[in-house]
Amino acid sequence: MIVLNRLVVGYQQQGVTPELVGEFTRGSMTALVGANGSGKSTLLKTLCGMIKPVSGSVSLPRPRPSVAWLPQHADIERTFPLTVFDLVAMGFWRQCGWFGGINRQRRQQVLEALARVRMLPFADASPGTLSGGQLQRVLFARLLIQDADLLLLDEPFSGVDSDTLVLLLELLAERHRAGCTLIVVLHDMATVTGHFPQVLRLNEHHSEWSCRDGGEAGLDLSRGGGARV
């Protein structure tokens, strides 16, 4: 579904990856791994159009799929005077737009999402008072509400305790079964990458696609080669 055409990503004309060629097929669940500075987050941001590519291009199908982005905590203004409920309700932006109201049904959905991530008691709390793991669960609840076709997650498991990790992986698997396309930036953690059918490994000089169960993977015509598992 997302095709990479000799894509090089980076900031201010400085590329940080090699030329990337391949495709994230519809319904795939890919882990994006690599060392620090290998361009994982940058690639993710380029895929949804937040940053322009240094060279090459990304092709998205028409009509453009709905996108949900899970940010790093550093990108969020945690002291902003919102409640957890409002934060999750933000997920309805695509459906409600600038003026649509949150009716009773939607209100119920927000509460259900919070319950799903076991954060219902915190509905009126402010995000600044939550721990890292708690905030992450709330952000996941927002992700659920967004109900998007393409989910892009930027290091969603950093600083998260093991219980939360299990819950979040379960949620992702659920979304995958529902037909969403997932691309998740991770540190190379063996246990976690074990849950992802496809893996794109990036480093400075080459990229490597691999596919766990021998199914459809991205075309690995990248420089330096890579093995089709």
Place this chain on the structure above:
Amino acid sequence: MKTLPVMLTLSALMAAPAAMAQTVQAVASFSVLADIVENIGGEHVVVKSLVGPNGDPHSFEPMPKDGQALAQADLVFVSGLGMEGWMDRLVAASGYKGRTVVASEGINTRQMEEDGKTVTDPHAWNSMQNGVTYATNVMNALIAADPDDAGYFRQRGSAYIAQLTQLDNWAQQAFAQVPEARRKVLTSHDAFGYFGQRYGVHFLSPVGFSTDSEASASDVAGLITQLKKEKIHLYFIENQTDPRLVQQIASASGAKSGGELYPEALTEKGGEADSYVKAFRHNVSVMIASMK
């Protein structure tokens, strides 16, 4: 060649009168004073005015060319009485070592209130009687600086002083014909102290005589109340302070605009008050007309 001795003779002939009748390079602090100097000095004086037409002589931001003009001047004129606070620094900075003539020397000063303090009112020239003193001081200073042209200066000076004296008399008579109860003027600038004292006119204003102090609500309210009480129906806007404030006061008290007055600056050349004499005549005529 024959042309050479002719050229030499011609230049010698031209140099001689030039050497005798030198031009005095004068710098005056503001436009009114510059005009006085120009009228008396005529073609033997070149005057530069630091504060230009429509400018405010109380607060002046000098530019490097002003310092330059001072450095090259033969004579510097100020009005004095504390108005040109900025002049001392400028003189020191420019390195001017000559004489600074205080044109207001010898007048009877008056006091006035500014921000609760009593200070000397510096707007002496608005009374033509003082104007005569200004002109006399200027004339004497020019004579002292350029004695060769003393006769010229004395002749022009006397004629000018006579003109000023005649204006003084005219103003006195004109105002005397107006009943005292009606001799009141509202204007946004409190620079007519000497004028009011000389010609028996009572001036009201919304702010103190320094143009850069800001009004408080009690000042404004007090004035509106006073206007209504005294039944004044004409006001005058200065050419360098906020006309909106004056209009505000006037609309609350029922008064109308009577035109412009020129107490501190002349207009550009060609304007209705481009000389000291014209400005005075204009001020008096307009005020008299408004009192009828």
Place this chain on the structure above:
Amino acid sequence: MTLIEPFIAFGFMRRALVACIALSLSATPLGVFLLLRRMSLVGDALSHAVLPGAAIGYLISGLSLVAMGTGGVIAGLTVALLSGAVSRFTPLREDASFAGFYLGSLALGVTLVSLRGSSVDLLHVLFGSLLAVDAPSILLVSAISSLSLLLLATIYRPLVIDAFDPTFLSAQGRWTSPLVHGIFLTLVVVNLVAGFQVLGTLMSVGLMMLPAASARFWSRHLSGMLLSAMLLATFASFSGLCASFNLSLPAGPAVVLCAAFLFFISILFGPCGGIFAGRRILSMAKE
């Protein structure tokens, strides 16, 4: 009843109050957002950036509302746009490019006004003439205020989202986030320009930011903060004008001084994080 009396007796007091209240309502919510987006000094910078435009308007048509206002808006928007562009395409960050442009802008403005001959007018532009607000000024300020509030209500939701999580909107589309940011900055500039007619360029940003900073101590919710800011600003306007009347203080600065005074009170006694409010809770807990 002596507090209300001056407003009943004098038209200029009523008009000054109405102008200040109009500004209090439309500018303070913007101030709250500036604060929450960590752009507090941007407000200050923009208020100075406005000066050369106002100066050019003044050079062309004297103390004319429309000329100076239009010039001011153009200048402010230009600086905002240029800063944004420079920070996008060069290594310089937005706060640094803002600083560069607004300082240059301020110097240009002072120069232009001085060219016309009198620094008195410069002072009026800097400090405004609150007591000289007449009927056309009120209409203009009120119209700007109403339109501003309307537009703010329109962009409220994306503005809040973008302030909390800038990645959310930009992931879903290229243009929503910059559009909202652009409209927001435009509103800030327009309100500052409306403000400088009334309070001057130096003071109008005070009425925008001080109540906003104080509001933090009165509510933990965004809607509460917005309301508190508006109320505090209105109160500052009223008490400032009273102080000007009863204590003979210059009007514009008096209003901003009251806002500053309320700010200190808020820091000390505000229920949400005020210094003494916290202590009271601590001592109650000990008992």
